[in-house]
Amino acid sequence: MLFLTVTGRNDVVSNMPSGNRSYFYPSVSLGFIFTELEFMQDQQVLPFGKIRASYSQMGQAGALYATRTLFTSKEESEGLSSGFLDNEFAFPYQSYPAFTLQSTLLSDGLRPQNVTSYEIGADLRFYQNRVGIDYSYYYVNATDQIFSVPLAASSGFRSEYRNAGELESKGHEVVLSIVPIRSSGGFEWEILTNFSQNKNMVLELAPGVERAQTGYNNFTSVGAYAYSGHPYPVIFGSSYVRDDQNRIVVDSRETVAGEPNPFYGMPLQGGEEIILGKVNPDWDASLTNILRYKGFTFTAQLYYSKGGYLSSGLNRLLRNYGAAAETEDRETFQVLPNTAKGYLDPATGDLVNEGDNDIEIQKNEDYWSTVEWNITESAIFDKTMLRLKEVVISYDMPQSWFNNIFISSISIFANGRNLALWTDYPNFDPESSTAEGNGIGAFEYVSLPNTKSFGGGLKITF
Amino acid sequence: MKKHISIFSLLLLMLFTFSCSDEIMDEIDTDPNNPTDVPISMLMSGCTAATPYWVTGTTLAWFSSIFVEQTAGAHGQMRDADRRANINSQLSENSWAFQIYPRLLPDLKIIIEKGSEDGSEDGKWIDVGIAKILQAYTFLASTDTWGRIPFSEATLGAENRKPVYDTQESIYTAMLNQLDEAVADLQKENISTTGGEDYIYGGDSDAWILAAYSLKARYANRLSNIDATGSAADALAAAANGFASMEDDFTFDNWSNDLGHENTWFQEENERRHHAISVTFYDILDGLNDPRIPLFITQVNGEYVPAQNGTSEEDQAGTIYSRMSTNVIYATAPLPIMTYAELKFVEAECHLRKSAPDAAAALAAYEAGLDAALVQAGVETASAEVYMAQPEVLPIDAENLTTDMIYTQKYIHLWPYGSVEAFAEWRRTGFPTLTNPFEAPRRFPYPQNEISGNAENVPTVTAYNGVWWDDGTED
Numbered sequence: 001m002l003f004l005t006v007t008g009r010n011d012v013v014s015n016m017p018s019g020n021r022s023y024f025y026p027s028v029s030l031g032f033i034f035t036e037l038e039f040m041q042d043q044q045v046l047p048f049g050k051i052r053a054s055y056s057q058m059g060q061a062g063a064l065y066a067t068r069t070l071f072t073s074k075e076e077s078e079g080l081s082s083g084f085l086d087n088e089f090a091f092p093y094q095s096y097p098a099f100t101l102q103s104t105l106l107s108d109g110l111r112p113q114n115v116t117s118y119e120i121g122a123d124l125r126f127y128q129n130r131v132g133i134d135y136s137y138y139y140v141n142a143t144d145q146i147f148s149v150p151l152a153a154s155s156g157f158r159s160e161y162r163n164a165g166e167l168e169s170k171g172h173e174v175v176l177s178i179v180p181i182r183s184s185g186g187f188e189w190e191i192l193t194n195f196s197q198n199k200n201m202v203l204e205l206a207p208g209v210e211r212a213q214t215g216y217n218n219f220t221s222v223g224a225y226a227y228s229g230h231p232y233p234v235i236f237g238s239s240y241v242r243d244d245q246n247r248i249v250v251d252s253r254e255t256v257a258g259e260p261n262p263f264y265g266m267p268l269q270g271g272e273e274i275i276l277g278k279v280n281p282d283w284d285a286s287l288t289n290i291l292r293y294k295g296f297t298f299t300a301q302l303y304y305s306k307g308g309y310l311s312s313g314l315n316r317l318l319r320n321y322g323a324a325a326e327t328e329d330r331e332t333f334q335v336l337p338n339t340a341k342g343y344l345d346p347a348t349g350d351l352v353n354e355g356d357n358d359i360e361i362q363k364n365e366d367y368w369s370t371v372e373w374n375i376t377e378s379a380i381f382d383k384t385m386l387r388l389k390e391v392v393i394s395y396d397m398p399q400s401w402f403n404n405i406f407i408s409s410i411s412i413f414a415n416g417r418n419l420a421l422w423t424d425y426p427n428f429d430p431e432s433s434t435a436e437g438n439g440i441g442a443f444e445y446v447s448l449p450n451t452k453s454f455g456g457g458l459k460i461t462f
Numbered sequence: 463m464k465k466h467i468s469i470f471s472l473l474l475l476m477l478f479t480f481s482c483s484d485e486i487m488d489e490i491d492t493d494p495n496n497p498t499d500v501p502i503s504m505l506m507s508g509c510t511a512a513t514p515y516w517v518t519g520t521t522l523a524w525f526s527s528i529f530v531e532q533t534a535g536a537h538g539q540m541r542d543a544d545r546r547a548n549i550n551s552q553l554s555e556n557s558w559a560f561q562i563y564p565r566l567l568p569d570l571k572i573i574i575e576k577g578s579e580d581g582s583e584d585g586k587w588i589d590v591g592i593a594k595i596l597q598a599y600t601f602l603a604s605t606d607t608w609g610r611i612p613f614s615e616a617t618l619g620a621e622n623r624k625p626v627y628d629t630q631e632s633i634y635t636a637m638l639n640q641l642d643e644a645v646a647d648l649q650k651e652n653i654s655t656t657g658g659e660d661y662i663y664g665g666d667s668d669a670w671i672l673a674a675y676s677l678k679a680r681y682a683n684r685l686s687n688i689d690a691t692g693s694a695a696d697a698l699a700a701a702a703n704g705f706a707s708m709e710d711d712f713t714f715d716n717w718s719n720d721l722g723h724e725n726t727w728f729q730e731e732n733e734r735r736h737h738a739i740s741v742t743f744y745d746i747l748d749g750l751n752d753p754r755i756p757l758f759i760t761q762v763n764g765e766y767v768p769a770q771n772g773t774s775e776e777d778q779a780g781t782i783y784s785r786m787s788t789n790v791i792y793a794t795a796p797l798p799i800m801t802y803a804e805l806k807f808v809e810a811e812c813h814l815r816k817s818a819p820d821a822a823a824a825l826a827a828y829e830a831g832l833d834a835a836l837v838q839a840g841v842e843t844a845s846a847e848v849y850m851a852q853p854e855v856l857p858i859d860a861e862n863l864t865t866d867m868i869y870t871q872k873y874i875h876l877w878p879y880g881s882v883e884a885f886a887e888w889r890r891t892g893f894p895t896l897t898n899p900f901e902a903p904r905r906f907p908y909p910q911n912e913i914s915g916n917a918e919n920v921p922t923v924t925a926y927n928g929v930w931w932d933d934g935t936e937d
Contacts, residue, residue, distance in 0.1 A: 012487075014486075014487040014488075014490035014491045015490075015491050018484045018487070018488065021484075021487060064491075064493075065491065065492075065493035065496070067491060068498055069498075069619070070493055070496040070497065070498055071496060071497050071498070071499070071500045071504075072495075072496050073495070073496070074508050080508075080511060080512055080515050080516070080561075085520070085726065085729045085730065085733065085734075087721050087722035087724075087729060088722050089511060089515060089722055089723060090722050090723075091507065091508065093507070093511070093661075093723065094658055094661075094716070095658070096503075096504075096507040096658060096659040097504055097507065098504060098505070098507040098508035098511070099497070099500040099504045099505060099508065100505070100508050100565055100568075100569050101565075101568045101569055101572060102496070103564040103565060105619050105620060107620060150911065150914065150915055151623055151915055152612075152623065152624060152625070152911060152912050152914075152915030152916035153558060153559040153560075153563035153564045153909070153911050153912065153915075154563050154611070154612035154616050154617070154625045154912060154916060155563075155616075155617065155618065155619060155622065155623045155624070155625060155915075155916075156563065156564060156567065156568040156571075156616065156617030156618065156619050157564055157568075157619055158559065158560070158564045158911070160620075160623070208623070208624075210914065211914070238550075238552070256546075256899075256900060257899050257900055257901055258899065259772070259773070259899030259900065262545055262547075263545075263547065269550070271550070271551075272551075272910075272913065273551075273910055273914070346924065346926070347924075349924075365776060369538075370541075370542050370545070370547050370548075371547070374542070374547065374548055374550075374552075
């Protein structure tokens with residue numbers, strides 16, 4: 001009826017600096033099946049009910065070899081690269097090896113990070129298990145989070161690996177199962193739903209640290225960052241200039257230095273990089289319908305994800321090379337909808353707003369390959385989507401068919417995965433990602449999308 | 463009883479764990495691939511390749527070439543640069559924030575510390591001298607490019623994460639002195655055994671001394687707008703000990719045909735193809751019937767078709783505009799950092815500018831420079847003679863030599879590999895008259911990396927403000 005679990009654990013790790021190698025972390029969890037109480041036993045409404053609460057701490061060490069700044073060999077990926085050229089000047093060259101001081105500053109001040117979690121929940125099953133709810137709420141607080149924090153390169157290092165932040169994560173998870181029909185004729189309809197909402201926030205970064213890069217995408221300047229007081233992670237990059245009504249401002253200067261301005265009527269780029277959107281969805285849910293009748297089972301699963309942003313390298317490239325459908329019309333003169341016009345004062349960098357935009361432009365190569373190309377924000381898109389994730393039809397053959405042989409069951413099935421996708425995200429699957437680690441879901445750069453697949457099979461159990 | 467056993471075994475386990483000592487842990491935590499210390503020789507190889515690669519031969523050079531109209535942008539980022547569409551903090555990201563500050567400068571500093579007194583390889587004075595020359599060159603070319611930059615507090619790591627930006631004046635003073643120091647170091651009693659890992663001069667200290675003096679002459683001459691006669695005297699004094707012939711050139715000539723080790727401009731022209739011939743450059747050559755035209759420039763349908771900076775068409779394919787010839791841009795083409803010919807042009811100018819001008823000495827230096835430049839370009843003797851027979855190219859009377867003639871020949875000579883220098887020289891001398899309708903930048907913007915990570919120290923300045931030696935004010 002009442003379950004209490006207490007654990008204690010002490011880790012001693014070599015990959016932390018001397019003095020910070022040993023750390024202890026406990027956990028307590030309590031579960032109570034209240035339907036086992038005497039007065040609850042003789043009722044049919046709620047045959048099973050459990051509530052639970054837990055508290056746990058978890059210590060975590062950093063990466064390997066992260067306590068001393070080292071020299072790395074300039075081989076392959078560590079060679080010289082211009083950032084423009086595809087090939088690097090690799091060493092050893094002419095039989096001479098080369099080393100360079102690594103560009104991440106490491107120190108022996110590193111401490112293990114600590115994650116404290118609280119969770120409460122309930123598991124309730126009603127009416128012969130025909131309705132079930134499993135709910136939990138969690139709150140996670142991560143202190144001394146270890147990040148690679150960007151440094152001004154003039155310090156001699158591009159980043160510093162250090163304890164730099166406090167993050168919190170909280171959310172709800174609900175699993176609801178309902179069996180609306182369970183007929184005596186053998187027909188059953190079951191609905192399973194799953195809802196989760198998770199909010200990650202950066203509560204605080206170490207003094208002097210404005211933002212910490214957590215994901216990096218090659219080829220483009222966009223990054224995923226932990227930014228104090230904001231959801232975690234956020235995409236950071238160059239942006240449009242906007243007026244006080246949040247409208248994009250286009251360049252109103254017909255001429256520059258007496259020459260026609262090639263970017264007249266096209267969006268202006270802001271001077272500094274800003275937060276362009278949070279990466280993670282607001283919430284997601286799945287809905288699974290299962291129909292069973294005399295050995296036949298039909299299952300269909302829908303998945304919906306709301307919100308979150310992805311930086312799309314693919315769309316940026318398609319536009320740059322004029323391969324996206326939206327770049328097809330390069331002739332029609334048009335005013336960019338819902339925009340203002342103005343220019344940036346060359347002396348102060350401030351916006352001189354000249355009101356509603358009435359400048360007709362062609363969306364030509366200058367527009368796509370220069371203006372839009374240089375503005376990271378132009379290729380940041382909402383990831384909201386609905387997906388038909390899986391459909392399965394299966395048939396379990398009646399036992400009576402093979403009662404006297406050594407086969408115990410036979411079933412055949414046909415399935416299709418990822419059959420349909422509804423989204424406003426352009427030209428691609430918003431669930432694709434090319435980044436690694438904490439940047440997952442922030443960038444996509446010509447990666448392999450989810451594939452549609454069909455299958456079928458025969459399952460024989462002996 | 464059961465409880466007792468489990469507590470006992472837990473204690474046992476803890477004891478066992480703690481018995482693993484700190485020393486053993488340190489050993490486990492030692493990366494077998496990446497050492498905590500390396501000898502100078504393994505840093506020297508990287509530095510003597512990285513300096514020409516990053517400071518002379520890639521991003522800075524390509525953008526400078528566009529700004530000073532030695533080439534015109536025919537595609538992508540370079541065409542955008544010509545139209546001033548990307549003169550922003552991204553432009554300097556690669557050179558500053560990936561290459562020069564976090565990679566090259568720390569390694570050079572470590573070589574100097576290790577080889578100097580009390581360093582772990584005390585007495586390797588040739589290495590120290592080489593590193594000081596490369597460091598001086600890198601800081602001077604960088605301050606020419608950006609203006610005020612972190613210097614005195616740069617690359618201190620955890621000691622200073624936000625270095626101040628020093629004045630260009632203080633960087634010039636310190637680095638011109640450092641070139642003298644480097645010469646002194648190269649003459650000290652030495653235990654260096656540097657050879658092939660110095661990809662530039664193979665550890666030849668005499669050659670490095672000539673390079674140090676020649677660089678000093680170049681950068682002393684840069685201060686002509688600050689102190690006309692003093693800078694001329696300083697430059698001439700240094701030049702007297704500089705390169706004596708083309709054989710002494712400060713050049714990276716160690717490329718090879720294998721992938722990645724090719725000349726950087728060759729790789730650019732093969733893969734990215736951003737540059738066409740600029741009309742500004744072409745007209746200067748054409749106006750003097752320059753025999754270098756067929757050697758430097760390709761034809762399109764039998765004609766020379768240079769591109770107008772700022773308004774050129776997109777032409778990555780190279781079907782519209784003339785491009786740099788394969789005589790100049792090829793896989794193993796040497797990458798000059800500073801040449802004898804350039805030194806002679808510096809001397810010629812200084813002889814005209816010094817407090818007691820000496821036209822004859824100026825003409826002699828100019829002619830020597832021009833001769834060398836033509837030989838280097840592969841011009842046949844007969845064609846060179848015809849070219850130099852023109853008085854606008856080589857005046858008969860020394861009194862007719864003008865600074866414009868010197869600037870012209872230097873500008874042509876610095877094409878295409880000396881564009882970083884040519885961009886600085888345009889800002890100092892106003893030569894050539896640019897034809898891009900859009901105003902040219904007079905420095906590179908600071909990178910986003912510094913604006914984000916060192917905001918309190920980054921000067922507020924636009925790319926169109928001159929640097930100190932340009933207009934006399936720092937920002």
